[in-house]
Amino acid sequence: MKKQSFRAALNLWVVGITIAIIAITIAACTYFAAREAQKNVHLIANAQIDNAIGLLDSEMAKAEVSALNFAVQSHFQEVGFRPDSVYAFLERFLERNPHLFGVAVGYEPDYVPHRPLGFAPYVLRSDSGFVRNDLLEISPYHSRPWYSETLHQPCGHWSGAFVESSGRWVITSYCLPIADGQGRRVGVVALDVCMDMLGDTLQSLNPYPNSILSVVDRDGRFVAHPTHSYILNETIASLIEKNGTTADSRIMKQIAQGIRGTGQYRMDGSVRQLYYARAKHVDWTVILDVPRNDISGGFHSMLLIMIAIMVVGVLLVLAVCSIAISRLTRPIALFTSSARQIASGNFHAYVPEVEYTDLHQLQEALVMMERSLDQYVADLKSTTESKAQIQGELNIAHRIQMALVPKIFPPFPNRNDMDLYASLIPAKAVGGDLYDYYIHDDNLIFCIGDVSGKGIPGALMMAITRSLFRNIAMREHSPAAIATSLNNAISEHNDENMFVTMFIGSCNLKTGELTCCNCGHNLPAVAFNGCDFHFIDSLPTNLPIGVVAGFEYAEVTSHIAPGTQMLLYTDGITEAENARKELFGNSRLLQALPAHEASPRSNIQAVLDRVSEFVQGEEQSDDITLLCIQFRGESLSLTLRNSVDEMQQLQPFVYRMAEAWGIDDSKRFQLYLALDEAVSNVVKYAYPAGCEGAIKLTAQRLGRDIILTLTDGGQPFDPTASTPADTTLGVAERPIGGLGIHLIKQMMDQVSYHYTDNMNILTMKINIL
Amino acid sequence: MTIDINILDHSVLASLQGRLDTAASTQFATDMQPLLDHADKPIVLDCSALEFISSSGLRLFLTLRKASLAHGGKVTVRNLNPEIKQVFTITGFTTLFEFED
Numbered sequence: 001m002k003k004q005s006f007r008a009a010l011n012l013w014v015v016g017i018t019i020a021i022i023a024i025t026i027a028a029c030t031y032f033a034a035r036e037a038q039k040n041v042h043l044i045a046n047a048q049i050d051n052a053i054g055l056l057d058s059e060m061a062k063a064e065v066s067a068l069n070f071a072v073q074s075h076f077q078e079v080g081f082r083p084d085s086v087y088a089f090l091e092r093f094l095e096r097n098p099h100l101f102g103v104a105v106g107y108e109p110d111y112v113p114h115r116p117l118g119f120a121p122y123v124l125r126s127d128s129g130f131v132r133n134d135l136l137e138i139s140p141y142h143s144r145p146w147y148s149e150t151l152h153q154p155c156g157h158w159s160g161a162f163v164e165s166s167g168r169w170v171i172t173s174y175c176l177p178i179a180d181g182q183g184r185r186v187g188v189v190a191l192d193v194c195m196d197m198l199g200d201t202l203q204s205l206n207p208y209p210n211s212i213l214s215v216v217d218r219d220g221r222f223v224a225h226p227t228h229s230y231i232l233n234e235t236i237a238s239l240i241e242k243n244g245t246t247a248d249s250r251i252m253k254q255i256a257q258g259i260r261g262t263g264q265y266r267m268d269g270s271v272r273q274l275y276y277a278r279a280k281h282v283d284w285t286v287i288l289d290v291p292r293n294d295i296s297g298g299f300h301s302m303l304l305i306m307i308a309i310m311v312v313g314v315l316l317v318l319a320v321c322s323i324a325i326s327r328l329t330r331p332i333a334l335f336t337s338s339a340r341q342i343a344s345g346n347f348h349a350y351v352p353e354v355e356y357t358d359l360h361q362l363q364e365a366l367v368m369m370e371r372s373l374d375q376y377v378a379d380l381k382s383t384t385e386s387k388a389q390i391q392g393e394l395n396i397a398h399r400i401q402m403a404l405v406p407k408i409f410p411p412f413p414n415r416n417d418m419d420l421y422a423s424l425i426p427a428k429a430v431g432g433d434l435y436d437y438y439i440h441d442d443n444l445i446f447c448i449g450d451v452s453g454k455g456i457p458g459a460l461m462m463a464i465t466r467s468l469f470r471n472i473a474m475r476e477h478s479p480a481a482i483a484t485s486l487n488n489a490i491s492e493h494n495d496e497n498m499f500v501t502m503f504i505g506s507c508n509l510k511t512g513e514l515t516c517c518n519c520g521h522n523l524p525a526v527a528f529n530g531c532d533f534h535f536i537d538s539l540p541t542n543l544p545i546g547v548v549a550g551f552e553y554a555e556v557t558s559h560i561a562p563g564t565q566m567l568l569y570t571d572g573i574t575e576a577e578n579a580r581k582e583l584f585g586n587s588r589l590l591q592a593l594p595a596h597e598a599s600p601r602s603n604i605q606a607v608l609d610r611v612s613e614f615v616q617g618e619e620q621s622d623d624i625t626l627l628c629i630q631f632r633g634e635s636l637s638l639t640l641r642n643s644v645d646e647m648q649q650l651q652p653f654v655y656r657m658a659e660a661w662g663i664d665d666s667k668r669f670q671l672y673l674a675l676d677e678a679v680s681n682v683v684k685y686a687y688p689a690g691c692e693g694a695i696k697l698t699a700q701r702l703g704r705d706i707i708l709t710l711t712d713g714g715q716p717f718d719p720t721a722s723t724p725a726d727t728t729l730g731v732a733e734r735p736i737g738g739l740g741i742h743l744i745k746q747m748m749d750q751v752s753y754h755y756t757d758n759m760n761i762l763t764m765k766i767n768i769l
Numbered sequence: 770m771t772i773d774i775n776i777l778d779h780s781v782l783a784s785l786q787g788r789l790d791t792a793a794s795t796q797f798a799t800d801m802q803p804l805l806d807h808a809d810k811p812i813v814l815d816c817s818a819l820e821f822i823s824s825s826g827l828r829l830f831l832t833l834r835k836a837s838l839a840h841g842g843k844v845t846v847r848n849l850n851p852e853i854k855q856v857f858t859i860t861g862f863t864t865l866f867e868f869e870d
Contacts (some may be wrong), residue, residue, distance in 0.1 A: 647792040651821075669821065669852040672790070676823040680791040727861030731838050734831055739824040739860050746859045 006332070007325050014321045015314060022310045030303055041295045042262070045275040045288050048207045049260075052286045053279040055205065056215065059099060059198055060158070060174070060281040066097045067156055067176040067191050070105075083121065090123040091130045101125055101171055102164070102192035104135060105178070106147045111186045118142060124164070124192065138165065150175040150188045158282050161195050161223040161232060170195040170231045172223065172282070195231060199224030202286075208294040214287050215279070220256060223284060236287065243267045251276075255285050264292075331359050338366060347374040394429035401430050401459055404466050406437065409601065416700060417509045418444055419630040421600035423608065424623070425572075431623035432458025433570050434466045438473065442509050445473050445482075448521065448568040448627045449502040449545070458623075461498050465490065465545070479504035479517035480555035483545065487519075491549035499546035503568050507631055512562065514631070517555040520544035522574065525567040525590065528560065533567060533593045535586065562633030563703030567593070567603060572624035576611050584614050600628035635700040636660070642683045642693045642714075650675055653697065661701045667768050670747040671706065674764055677740035678710050678719070686714025686760065704769040705749075710762040717760060718753045719744070772800045780811045786818035789826030797829060804833055809840035813869075817848035822856055834865050845869055 004012075070093060090103050097103075102124030112119040120135035135141045142148060146159055156176030164171045173190040180186045199215070203226055206213045215224035220235035230239070236255065240247040243266075251263040251274060258278030264271055271292040278285050293300075331354040341349035351366045402424070409421055422435050432451030437444060447469055451461040465486070472485045482504050490500070503521040507514045516524070519542045527533040540554045569589070576584040592610035593603055604626045611624070638653045640646040654675060658668040679695060687693040696711040725742040745751055750765040770793035775782040783804055789797055804812055812833065822830075834844050845867040849857065857863050 644792055644795060647790070650792070651788060651790065666852060672821060673823055673856065676790045676825075680823070680825060683791075725860075727859070728864075729861070731831075731834050731865050734835075734865070736828050736831055737824070739827055743824055743856065743859065 007322070007329055010325045010329075011318065011321050014325075015318050018317045019310070019314055022313060026303070026306045026310060029306065033302065037295060041273070041290065042275075044207045045262070045273075045290060046260075046277075048205050048213070049275055049277045049286050049288050051205045052202050052213055052215075052288075053277060055202060056198070056279045056284065056286065057281050059193060059201075060279075062097075062099050063174045063191050063193050064156065064176075066093075066100060067174050067189055070103070070189050070191070071176055071178050083119070086119075086121050087123060087132050090121055090132075094123060094125065094130060097191075099193070100191050101169065101194035101197070104173075104190045104192070105187055106135065106141045106190075107178075107187035108151075108185070109142070111180075120147075133165070146173060146175050146190050147188045150190075151177050151185050153177055159190070160217060161221075163232065164192065170223070170228075195223050196228055199226065199228075199231070207288075208290055210294050211288060211290040214289065215284050216255065216287060217285075218256070218283050220252070240265055240267065255287070258283065258285055331356070331363075335359075335362060335366060342366070342370055342373065347377065391429075397456070397459065398426070398429045401426070401463065404463060405435055411437065412439060415439075415509070416635050416698065417632050418507070419600050419632060420444075420446075420628070421604050422625070422627040423604050424625045425608075425620070426454075426459075426623045427572070427620045428455050430456060430459035432462045433572065433623035433625035434462045434469075435568070435625055435627045436466055436469055437627075437629075438470075439509075440473075440477060443477060444507045444509055444629065445477065445479075445505070446507075446568075446627065446629060447482075447502055447504040448570065448625060449500045450521065450570040450572075450623070450625070451500050452498050452544075454623060457496070457498070461500065465500050465502075477506065478555060479506050479515050480553040483517045483519050483542065483553035483555075484551070487543075487545045487547075487551055487553065488549050490546040494546050499544040501544045505566070505568075505629075507560070507629065509631065510634065512560045512564075512631055512633060513557060514560050514566075515555050515557040517553050518542060519553060520547075522569060522571055523586075525569075525593070526560075527565045527567075527593075533565070533590055535590075560631050561703065562631060562701050563705070565600060565603065565628060565630045567607075568627040568629075569607070570623060570625040572620070572622035573607065573611060573626065575622060576615050576624070577618060577621060578615050579618055584611055588614065600630050603628050630702075632700055632702055635698055637699070638697040640679065640683075640695045640697065642687050642691075642695060642712075644680075644683055647676070647679055647683065650679060653699075657699050657706075661706065661768070663706070663768050667766065670766060671708070674744045674747040674766075675708060677744050678708075678762060678764070681717075681719060681740055682710065682712045682714060682760075686712050686717065688715075701768075704767050705765050706768050708748075708764045708766075710760075710764075712760050713758060714760060716755045718755070719762065720751055720753045770797055772797065774801075774803045776803065776807055777810075780813060781807045782813050782815065784815040784818070788821035789819060789829075790821055790823045791825040794823070794825035794829060797826070801829060801833065805836045808833070808836035809842055811843050811845065812837060813845045813847060815847045816850070816853065819850070819853060822853050824860075827856070827860060827862060830862065831865070843867055 086105070090105070093103055094100055102122065104120065104122035106120040107115075107118055109116060109118040118136060118141070120141045122133040122135050123130050124133070150157065156174055159173045159175055161170050161172045163169070171192040171194050173192050175188055175190045177185050178187045178189055202213050202215070202224055212226060214222055216236055217223050220237055221232055222230045222234055222236070223232070225231050237247040237252055245266050248263055248265060251261070251265070254261045255276050260277040262273060262275045264273055266272070273290045273292060273295065275288040275290070276285050331352060334352045338349045338351045347370045349370065351363055351370070354360055354363055405422070405424055411420055412418070420437060424431070424433055424435065426433070432454050433449065434451075435446070435448045437446035439445070449462070449465055451458045451465065453461065468486055468489050469482065472482050472489070476482045476485055483502065501520040503516070503518050503524060505514065505516045516539055518539045523535040523537055525533040526536050539556050542553045543551050574584055574586055574589060588610065589607065592607045594606050598606070607626060636653070636657050638649060640649060651672065654668060654672040657663065657671070663671065675697070679697070682695050693713055698709040700707045719741045722741050725738045727742070744764065748764040748766050752763045754761050770787035770789055773784040781804060783801070787793065837844050847869045849868070
């Protein structure tokens with residue numbers, strides 16, 4: 001979802017709500033205004049129809065009164081019947097009755113003197129005054145309906161509308177019989193009312209600009225209409241039908257019956273409202289035709305104005321709100337900037353003051369946060385400093401502790417009757433594991449220990465134990481005696497009830513006599529005489545050091561053959577845990593040790609690699625210590641000068657070796673041959689001519705193997721890298737020489753060379769079993 | 770290391786005793802000179818009393834064989850002990866000499 005700013009959201013809300021309120025108001029106003037307007041229109045329309053009917057009635061009534069007057073005044077017998085005077089009378093009559101268009105009088109044939117056919121003067125208005133007509137000259141009037149049907153009527157009546165003789169005007173006539181003094185009917189007077197003029201007069205009552213006020217007769221024909229051509233030519237129904245819509249039969253019926261009513265019809269796509277009512281005098285109906293637009297036009301424009309006002313108002317609200325909101329939210333922007341500065345580490349960034357109470361709380365919170373952060377950072381700094389100090393001390397302690405255990409390998413480079421390697425990895429900076437060894441009168445005295453407890457307490461206990469071990473081992477040489485003394489010394493001041501599991505051993509490097517005392521420590525793993533490692537569980541178990549003072553420790557002595565290795569370890573190895581909480585265990589320890597004979601260093605490295613692979617990065621929980629000792633026994637050695645004569649000593653050396661280690665004749669031959677070739681190489685080539693040098697020969701038996709080592713200070717030469725001799729060549733092609741190295745490689749199982757400290761060292765190994 | 774040389778009309782017979790190691794090979798090179806002098810004749814080396822041989826000794830055997838070859842002669846080696854026979858095999862010398870047991 002797209003994020004919008006707080007200001008924009010606020011603006012949107014304010015404008016939205018404003019629009020909603022205004023829209024509801026406009027809708028309500030429009031609705032009620034429309035209702036009121038509708039009511040008004042009804043009232044106005046009906047009122048104007050009534051007015052129109054009144055006008056019509058009054059015009060009619062005036063004509064009727066004029067007719068009665070005429071009937072009374074027209075007893076011409078008394079004044080003498082002269083046509084001129086009759087015409088003049090009619091003209092004067094018209095002058096006095098301006099609402100009349102024309103006046104006609106018809107007399108019975110025998111009534112007017114000298115006029116046996118009758119007399120019918122007719123005067124009507126024209127643009128230039130009055131026009132005189134004699135109806136008798138136009139047609140015999142006695143048979144005309146206006147005359148014949150009126151003559152014997154008791155009272156006058158209105159004729160329908162018709163076009164007068166000039167064809168220019170539509171008129172309607174009020175016809176009234178005239179009687180003489182004796183009450184005899186002598187003629188008929190017809191007074192013309194011009195419908196065109198009456199219609200125009202009616203239009204003054206038209207209430208709306210586009211409304212039409214018209215009058216229809218009983219047949220629905222227009223007798224008054226602003227459009228004069230409709231008069232007598234069109235009906236209301238024909239007009240509606242001309243526009244393609246059918247007239248509502250209810251309206252037509254009501255109009256025909258003269259019922260007051262209203263109704264709608266559609267014309268030219270717009271809705272028109274019809275109001276109608278009957279004018280009683282003439283049985284005509286007055287119709288007011290109002291377009292809806294005229295009715296609603298007012299409030300339509302009002303609606304448009306209101307919408308325009310609303311748009312302007314909303315824009316105004318929007319403008320005012322944006323300014324107001326941006327002013328009101330300015331503190332928030334300032335706080336944001338302050339918060340950013342605080343986040344970047346400036347805990348003294350200025351937080352602006354504000355007036356609003358809620359924002360003031362935010363301001364206070366920011367200021368409080370600054371103070372808290374400042375304090376926290378200060379605390380953190382001091383904690384870190386003190387922690388760094390402790391860490392520094394721990395690092396020194398680590399170095400001191402590491403210096404407490406011997407760490408230079410090989411530890412006794414001049415001795416080849418033994419080999420030894422050890423490793424101590426504390427779980428923390430300092431730990432509670434220890435190991436130690438030293439040689440006294442050809443006895444290798446060694447120990448490994450694990451203090452109950454880790455960290456600093458364990459480390460202190462470890463330091464005490466190691467120091468005591470060294471001191472005691474100076475006077476006591478048997479492991480049990482060392483253990484007993486050590487136990488008494490540690491138990492004496494052991495208020496913390498700590499203890500140490502230890503394995504103490506002593507090996508006579510001349511005889512192979514091994515004495516061991518196990519003080520509650522893990523079982524040692526031993527590889528006898530070139531066999532695989534296995535655990536020795538036949539040793540007597542003693543209490544750990546420091547548990548009970550005065551405990552008598554027991555030891556066991558046995559003989560081991562040259563090549564035998566003993567691996568000592570602490571439970572940090574066997575109890576190393578992986579992520580699944582599995583322990584490394586004893587069987588994995590045995591599996592980790594190389595299948596074939598290897599040096600103590602490579603044995604320990606193999607175990608450490610296997611443990612590291614097993615735990616897969618899990619944190620080391622306990623100190624890990626390993627100590628591996630190999631007894632190599634006595635060795636034979638011979639030093640020769642670089643002369644061929646000196647090589648005569650080789651044969652007795654080899655024979656002595658064979659006798660001492662029980663080597664059969666065939667293997668003795670191989671040893672002899674390899675030695676002769678190797679020494680002869682050195683004698684002939686290692687030193688420049690005339691230069692004297694020494695060759696040191698050492699033979700050692702390790703288990704099943706004899707290891708021969710040749711050391712000389714001549715120029716570097718790696719015999720193992722020389723190209724092999726071609727033993728397939730014939731006599732002629734055979735070079736003299738080049739077979740020595742080939743023979744060495746054939747005779748021995750393993751040949752290796754390295755150049756160290758300016759010395760060529762060639763090591764050859766042969767299995768003698 | 771000793772060598773007894775018996776020069777006949779049509780062959781030379783030599784008998785070797787002891788260990789022909791590097792130390793002994795210098796002296797042996799001198800002692801075997803009569804064999805080189807008579808390399809035109811077939812030479813028979815009786816090794817039944819030869820206890821040891823190193824590559825220095827093999828060199829002398831090869832020197833003798835090359836001298837013999839120059840005169841179209843041949844060298845026969847008799848009664849090698851198994852260890853020495855093994856050395857001859859390893860070095861391919863079994864293809865250079867005639868052997869008799």
